Amino acid sequence: xEKIIEIKxxxxxxxxxxxxxxxxxxxxxxxxxFIAILGHNGSGKSxxxxxxxxxxVPTEGSVTVDGxxxxxxxxxxxxxxxxxxxxxxxxxxxxxxVVEEDVAFALENLGVPYEEMxxxxxxxxxxxxxxxxxxxSPNLLSGGQKQRVAIAGIIAMRPKCxxxxxxxxxxxxQGRREVFSAVRKMNREHxxxxxxxxxxxxxxSRCDRVAVMDKGRIILDDVPSKVFSQVDMLKKxxxxxxxxxxxxxxxxxxGIEISEEIISEEECVEALLKLxxxxxx
Amino acid sequence: MLKDIxxxxxxxxxxxxxxxDPRFKIVITFIFIVMLFTGRSLVSLGIxxxxxxxxxxxxxxxxxxxxxxxxxxxxxLIITAFINILFANGGDVVFKWRFIKITSDGINVSVFMIIRxxxxxxxxxxxxxxxSPITLTDAVERLLSPxxxxxxxxxxxxxxxxxxxxxxxxxxxxxxxIISAQKARGAEIDSGNIVNRAxxxxxxxxxxxxxxxxxxxxxxxxxxxxxxxxxxxxTRLRQLKSAPRDYIALAVTVLxxxxxxxxxxxxx
Numbered sequence: 302x303e304k305i306i307e308i309k310x311x312x313x314x315x316x317x318x319x320x321x322x323x324x325x326x327x328x329x330x331x332x333x334x335f336i337a338i339l340g341h342n343g344s345g346k347s348x349x350x351x352x353x354x355x356x357x358v359p360t361e362g363s364v365t366v367d368g369x370x371x372x373x374x375x376x377x378x379x380x381x382x383x384x385x386x387x388x389x390x391x392x393x394x395x396x397x398x399v400v401e402e403d404v405a406f407a408l409e410n411l412g413v414p415y416e417e418m419x420x421x422x423x424x425x426x427x428x429x430x431x432x433x434x435x436x437x438s439p440n441l442l443s444g445g446q447k448q449r450v451a452i453a454g455i456i457a458m459r460p461k462c463x464x465x466x467x468x469x470x471x472x473x474x475q476g477r478r479e480v481f482s483a484v485r486k487m488n489r490e491h492x493x494x495x496x497x498x499x500x501x502x503x504x505x506s507r508c509d510r511v512a513v514m515d516k517g518r519i520i521l522d523d524v525p526s527k528v529f530s531q532v533d534m535l536k537k538x539x540x541x542x543x544x545x546x547x548x549x550x551x552x553x554x555x556g557i558e559i560s561e562e563i564i565s566e567e568e569c570v571e572a573l574l575k576l577x578x579x580x581x582x
Numbered sequence: 583m584l585k586d587i588x589x590x591x592x593x594x595x596x597x598x599x600x601x602x603d604p605r606f607k608i609v610i611t612f613i614f615i616v617m618l619f620t621g622r623s624l625v626s627l628g629i630x631x632x633x634x635x636x637x638x639x640x641x642x643x644x645x646x647x648x649x650x651x652x653x654x655x656x657x658x659l660i661i662t663a664f665i666n667i668l669f670a671n672g673g674d675v676v677f678k679w680r681f682i683k684i685t686s687d688g689i690n691v692s693v694f695m696i697i698r699x700x701x702x703x704x705x706x707x708x709x710x711x712x713x714s715p716i717t718l719t720d721a722v723e724r725l726l727s728p729x730x731x732x733x734x735x736x737x738x739x740x741x742x743x744x745x746x747x748x749x750x751x752x753x754x755x756x757x758x759x760i761i762s763a764q765k766a767r768g769a770e771i772d773s774g775n776i777v778n779r780a781x782x783x784x785x786x787x788x789x790x791x792x793x794x795x796x797x798x799x800x801x802x803x804x805x806x807x808x809x810x811x812x813x814x815x816x817t818r819l820r821q822l823k824s825a826p827r828d829y830i831a832l833a834v835t836v837l838x839x840x841x842x843x844x845x846x847x848x849x850x
Contacts (some may be wrong), residue, residue, distance in 0.1 A: 356808060378809045386807040392806035393797050398592055398748045399716045405819035407808035412815045422819060436594045440751045454808065 302331035305367050305462055305494050306384075313348060313360035322348045322471060324517040325362070332461070335495045337505035338524075340514035340540045349514065350466045350498045353384070354384045358486045367461055371527045382411065387453030387465045391447035392439075395454075401426065401435040402444075403452045411458070425453040429483045445476025449483050456487060462494040463487065467499065477501070502529070502543045506564040513540070526562035591751060592714045598827065599641040599712045604721035606828040610835045611709045616697050617839045618705075623849050626842040633710075633838045634701045651707050652700055659696055663746055664691035667727050714748035717820050723813075724822065737813025746799070753794060760789050 313323040322345050322372050330336055330375050336566065340346040352356040356370040364371040369380045383549055385407075388394050394570045399401035401422055408418045426432040429449040439447055448468055455463055464482065469477040497508060505511050511528040515523040515538040521528050529535070532542050532550040542550070545566055559576065563569050593599075599607075614633070621627045638648065670688035677684040710718065723740035730736050759772055764785050771782050 324658070356803060356807065378811070381807055381809050384803075388800065388804055390800060392752055393800035394744065396748065396801070396805060398744075399594070402714065406805075406810070409816050409818055410809040410811065412817050414817060415821060418817065418819055438594065458808070504635060505674075547801055 304329050305332045305334075306330040306496070307365040308349075308352070308362070309364075310362035311349075311352065311359050311364060313352065313357065315445050317392045320403050321360075322517055322555075323352075326517075326519055328512060328519060328522070330462075330494060330496065333488070333492045333494055334510060335485070335497070335508045336510040336512060337497045337499055337508040338514060338530075339499060339502075339540065344514040345517040346498050346540075347466050348378060349488050350386070350464050350496065351506050353462075353464045353496060354381050354386050356386070368483070369463070378411070379462060380459045382407075384462045384464060385458055385460040387448070387451055387455055387463060387468050389467045389470050391444060391451050391471070392449050393487070395447060398438050398440075399435075400431065400437050400450050403439065403450060404435075404457050406528040407454060408456045420442075421457045421459070428456060428487070430454045444472040445479040448476065448480045451485060452487070456491075456493070460493065462496065464496045464498070466498045467500065468497075469499070469504065477504075479520045481492050481507070490518060500540075501540055502546075506543050506546075513538075529564055530561035591710065593643055593711050594714070595642055595712075597640060597642040597712070598636060599708065601827070602712075602831055603719045603822055603824045603828040604713050605725055605822060606824065606832055607709055607713055608718075608721050610727060610832060612703045613704060613832075613835045613839055614703065617835070620664075620839070620846065621842050622846050623700070625849065626696065626845045627694065627701075628840060629842055629845065630701055631697070633835075634704050637708055638704060641708055641712050643708070647711065648704050648707060652703050655703065659699060663692040663696050667677075682715070713821075715744045717822075718747075719744035720818060720820055720822060735833055741813075749794075749797065752797075753790065756793060757786065757790055762787050782784055824844055 308326055308328040311323055311326040312321060314321045326349065338346050338349065346563045348357065352359060352371060353366060355377055366380055367383045370374045371380060371381070373380075377514070386445065390403075393571045395403050396406050404425055405418055408421060413421070423432065423435075426435050429452050431446060431449050431453060434442065434446065434450075439450060442449070442450065452463070452468075463484075469480050469485070472480060479547060484495055485507070488495045495508075497504065499505055506525045510524060511523065511525050512519050513535070514529060520538070522530060529546040531543050531548075532546060535542050541547075543564060545568075546564060549561070549563050549569065549572075552559050553561070557576065559572055563572055602610075615628075617633070618627075618630050618661060621630050638645065667684055667688040668682065670685065670691045671683075672685060672687040674686045675683055676686055676689065713721075719740040722743065723736055726734070726736045726739075767772060769785055772779075773784065774782065
C-alpha cells in the first residue's frame with residue numbers, strides 16, 4: 302500500500318522538559334487507511350497527533366506526511382492543508398458565529414477565490430449532513446453538530462488525511478455516533494486517510510487498524526480483532542477492552558471454545574448461538 | 583440571569599435589514615447616533631423613535647429581544663434618571679421638601695434621557711442582531727482599510743473583535759456554570775454588602791479567566807492548523823456588494839437627520 306504518513310524513530314521532549322514524551326516511534330500509515338491510536342492518559346497519543354501536522358516537530362527522528370517533512374517550515378501551510386486536524390473541544394475551534402463562514406475560514410486564509418470557495422463549503426457541509434444549518438449560529442447547535450461543522454471546516458481544504466484528537470470525548474452518545482459515522486463516511490466514500498486518537502474501545506474496534514500506545518511507545522499495532530484479543534496486556538496498561546471482547550475472554554478462560562477475534566456484537570451473538578446449538582446436540 | 587444579556591448576538595433571518603450592506607449599516611448606525619443626540623425636543627426624539635421602531639419592525643426581530651437587552655441596564659437608567667431629576671435646575675418647581683427640589687426641567691431632562699438611551703440601545707442592538715459578527719468585522723475592516731497605510735493593524739483588530747463576539751455567549755454560559763459550581767460548594771454569591779459581593783466574585787472570576795486563557799490557546803492552535811496567517815492575501819466567503827436598497831436606506835436616514843435638525847431650528 303502506498304504510504305501517506307511515515308514516522309521514523311520519533312523522539313520528543315518538550316523544551317526544558319526532562320522527560321521524553323515519545324520514545325522512538327516507528328509507524329507507517331497507508332493511503333486510505335482508518336487507523337485508531339489508543340492509549341491511556343499520558344501515553345503520548347495526543348503528542349503524537351500534534352506531530353502529524355507540525356504543531357510539534359520531532360526532537361529526534363522524522364515525520365513525513367505525503368512526502369513533506371514536518372520539520373520543513375517553508376511547506377507548513379501545504380502540509381496543514383493535506384493533513385487537517387480536528388480537536389477535542391468543538392467550541393474552541395469554531396472561529397465564526399455562522400456555520401458556513403466557519404467552514405470557509407481555512408479557504409479564506411488560503412486565498413481560494415469566491416466561486417470555488419462557495420462550491421467547496423456547500424459540498425463539505427453536505428458531506429457531514431449539516432447543509433441545512435449553514436446559516437445557523439454554532440451556539441445553537443448540539444455538541445455532535447458542532448464537531449461535524451469543525452470536520453466540514455477541515456474537509457473543505459480537501460485534505461488527504463485527517464487527524465482527530467479525541468473528537469468525541471466531550472460528546473454525548475448520540476453525538477459520538479453522529480461524528481463517528483461522518484468520519485467513517487469520509488474514509489469510505491472519499492478515501493481520506495483517518496488517524497483517530499481515542500480512548501473509546503468501541504470506536505477503535507470499528508477502525509481498520511489499531512495502534513496501542515503506552516509510555517511513549519507503540520506496543521501493539523494490528524487489526525482490531527488481533528489487538529483486542531490481548532485482553533490481559535491491555536488491562537495491564539490501564540485500558541479497557543470492548544464489552545464483547547471481555548465476555549469472550551471470560552468464556553474462554555472458563556473453558557468454552559470461542560474465537561479470539563470477535564469484536565462486534567453481531568459476531569458475538571452469532572458465535573454464542575452457534576455454541577448453544579452445538580451444545581444442544 | 584446572565585443569559586438575558588443578548589448584546590452582540592446575531593439572529594439569522596432574511597429581512598431587508600439583514601440584507602443591507604454591513605458597511606452601510608455601520609455608517610447608518612453612526613448617523614442614527616448623531617440623530618439621537620442632535621434631537622433637543624420631544625418632537626425630534628419622537629421622530630427618532632419612529633425611525634427606530636420602523637427599523638425594528640422591518641428587521642422582523644421580536645420586540646422582546648430588545649426588551650431583554652435593555653432590562654439588565656434598567657438599574658443604571660433609573661439611577662441616572664434620579665440624579666438628573668435631583669440636580670437639574672430650571673423650570674417650575676413641582677415638588678419641594680427640605681433640600682430636595684424637583685423641577686419640571688429635571689423631569690423633562692430625565693425622561694428625555696431615558697428615552698434617548700433606550701432608543702440608542704435598540705438601534706445599536708439592531709446592528710448586531712441583524713449582522714453576523716464576521717460580516718460586521720469585514721465591514722469594519724473595509725471601512726477602516728485606508729488606515730492600513732498608516733500601519734494601523736486593521737485586520738488584526740477586526741479579527742479580535744469577531745472572536746470576542748463569538749465567545750461572549752460561551753463565556754456567559756461558563757460564568758453561569760461556575761457560579762452554580764461555587765454555590766454548590768457553599769459560596770454565597772448574591773448576598774452581603776457591596777464589598778462582600780465584590781469579594782465573592784473572585785472565586786468566579788479566577789476560574790473564568792483560566793478557562794478563557796485555555797480556550798484562547800486552543801483556538802489559536804486550531805486557527806493555525808487551518809492556515810491562518812493574518813490578513814495578507816485572504817479572500818472572503820461573504821462578498822460585500824452595495825445594492826440600490828443600501829443607498830435608499832442611507833438616504834432615508836440622512837433625511838430623518840435633516841428633519842430633526844430642521845425641527846431643532848424651528849422650535850428653538
